[in-house]
Amino acid sequence: MNDAATNLVWDSHAGFAFMQPGDLDELSRWAKSGVDFVSVNIGYDVEPWTKSVEALSGYRHWLRQNTDRFVLVNDFADVVAAKKGGKLAVSFDIEGADSLNGDLGMVDFYYRLGVRQMLFVYNRNNLVGGGCHDGNQGLTAFGRAVVNEMNRVGMVVDASHCSHRTSMELMERSSAPVVFSHSNARALHDHERNIQDDQIKACAEQGGVIGINGVGLFLGDGDTAERILAHVDYMCERVGARHVGLGLDSILDCQPDDALSEEALGPRAKQYWPPRQYPGAPMAFAPIEVIPSLVAGMKARGYSAADIAGITGGNFARIAADVWKPVQV
Numbered sequence: 001m002n003d004a005a006t007n008l009v010w011d012s013h014a015g016f017a018f019m020q021p022g023d024l025d026e027l028s029r030w031a032k033s034g035v036d037f038v039s040v041n042i043g044y045d046v047e048p049w050t051k052s053v054e055a056l057s058g059y060r061h062w063l064r065q066n067t068d069r070f071v072l073v074n075d076f077a078d079v080v081a082a083k084k085g086g087k088l089a090v091s092f093d094i095e096g097a098d099s100l101n102g103d104l105g106m107v108d109f110y111y112r113l114g115v116r117q118m119l120f121v122y123n124r125n126n127l128v129g130g131g132c133h134d135g136n137q138g139l140t141a142f143g144r145a146v147v148n149e150m151n152r153v154g155m156v157v158d159a160s161h162c163s164h165r166t167s168m169e170l171m172e173r174s175s176a177p178v179v180f181s182h183s184n185a186r187a188l189h190d191h192e193r194n195i196q197d198d199q200i201k202a203c204a205e206q207g208g209v210i211g212i213n214g215v216g217l218f219l220g221d222g223d224t225a226e227r228i229l230a231h232v233d234y235m236c237e238r239v240g241a242r243h244v245g246l247g248l249d250s251i252l253d254c255q256p257d258d259a260l261s262e263e264a265l266g267p268r269a270k271q272y273w274p275p276r277q278y279p280g281a282p283m284a285f286a287p288i289e290v291i292p293s294l295v296a297g298m299k300a301r302g303y304s305a306a307d308i309a310g311i312t313g314g315n316f317a318r319i320a321a322d323v324w325k326p327v328q329v
């Protein structure tokens, strides 16, 4: 991989799905924070699949009107070119395969429209497999077909939010590296959204990367930057810095409480965020501006410049360079 790719700063997941489709202006904060690429969420299982299409349409339209600052990327070379041109590269991700509406053809449909990564199950079991807050279900027959189709088109398979069993089966089945775009270490903080040592190990062995997220509920108590660094340390100690990245899950201006409320989402909110795991306190999300503190913290802890470059982006960039394929007509 060339130096330009190695030095990319890469945020593998940002949660914009709660915003009104068409308004991504807050992405300028990513650019100001030195981020070169961000994967923007366009939908999740909590809402009907049509919302994903609505967000995709709105976001694509908005990006076309703001090409002076942003680039909706098609292939990996576009990311490198965007950085050279001083613009923020953007692609999309989906949280939960219910956005496929049970239709295998939708994988290719979304890929053509800029979706470069999809996690399979958002917390609760769905058409393709098991969620982390549900029974420990594995992949369904449809889920296995979806893995094959994602491998075929070049969409990155993401195991965050899945059940333990589904995540392990994804890593076993996928011919391309599987990522956890935004998952922390369960050994450091015992929350069902966090992943266990065997998942971390299997991900690294399969060539994947784990993105540490900045959600307080999944980090554990303490200073946000210090907690993110603790999870980075933990992963690096187990599987090496080459398999660790950032998927900070920064959303809105870090005040998503209303968007996640029962008033906003109705009774479905409690199904996807069970009160036993989400005790009602407002969710705290690290702002994207935390990145310089993370870099300073890694330097202070003695990480090499190469390891820091990998963790802040080079590792996820490597996955994209390897997995994304040209759109096939």
Ligand SMILES: [Zn+2]
Pocket: 095, 161, 182, 249
């Ligand atoms: Zn998520």
